[in-house]
Amino acid sequence: MPYTESSDMSKIIQTFALLFAVAVVGATMVNAQHPRVKAEAERITGDKFSVAVRTPKGANVYAVRQPSRQMLAAIDKGLTELFAVARKNRYTRRLNYSEYSIYIANADRTKDSSGNYSPDFAVPADQYAGTDFDQGGFIYAAGMVLAYNPMAFIIAEHTRDLGRMSNVVRYEGEHLVLYHNDRRRYEATKDHSQSGAHPILN
Numbered sequence: 098m099p100y101t102e103s104s105d106m107s108k109i110i111q112t113f114a115l116l117f118a119v120a121v122v123g124a125t126m127v128n129a130q131h132p133r134v135k136a137e138a139e140r141i142t143g144d145k146f147s148v149a150v151r152t153p154k155g156a157n158v159y160a161v162r163q164p165s166r167q168m169l170a171a172i173d174k175g176l177t178e179l180f181a182v183a184r185k186n187r188y189t190r191r192l193n194y195s196e197y198s199i200y201i202a203n204a205d206r207t208k209d210s211s212g213n214y215s216p217d218f219a220v221p222a223d224q225y226a227g228t229d230f231d232q233g234g235f236i237y238a239a240g241m242v243l244a245y246n247p248m249a250f251i252i253a254e255h256t257r258d259l260g261r262m263s264n265v266v267r268y269e270g271e272h273l274v275l276y277h278n279d280r281r282r283y284e285a286t287k288d289h290s291q292s293g294a295h296p297i298l299n
């Protein structure tokens with residue numbers, strides 16, 4: 098029966114078309130879900146985050162170029178360590194990989210003042226103006242929280258010493274976990290020109 102066959106075929110095509118549409122909408126949502134956060138990341142870093150990918154464990158990554166597999170694994174490792182130490186402190190909220198968005202910016206320097214490998218990006222000095230961190234209107238940052246809802250932060254691209262990159266992920270994540278689980282401790286530790294450094298959680 099040619100009619101049935103063609104009907105089946107058109108059903109199959111329709112199904113494919115629908116699946117394709119769902120996939121495209123899904124991909125678009127991943128890319129465009131936080132235009133405000135993305136605009137802020139681009140304003141702060143001067144970079145364009147044209148690549149959107151996920152880590153193997155499901156964290157959202159926005160980058161200036163395709164991140165290496167090792168970089169994505171380093172991000173997952175940092176988040177895994179963050180979630181473990183958060184649970185140790187009896188924090189339970191926002192401990193899912195998919196709730197985190199990480200922007201990987203171009204490194205504006207790759208060595209610190211002592212000559213050690215230290216990929217950092219430059220940001221406007223703001224509350225650090227006049228402090229030891231101030232480089233003349235900007236500071237070099239290893240990481241920086243961008244937004245709390247949704248949760249997002251910026252790190253610099255690393256081509257080696259990925260252990261440092263994992264640490265930066267864990268450290269920026271500490272501010273986000275504290276914000277959502279222990280607001281008083283968050284307030285006491287959020288500003289490093291006033292208070293200590295990382296790790297905050299042990």
Ligand SMILES: [Zn+2]
Pocket residue numbers: 268269272287289295
């Ligand atoms: Zn910090």
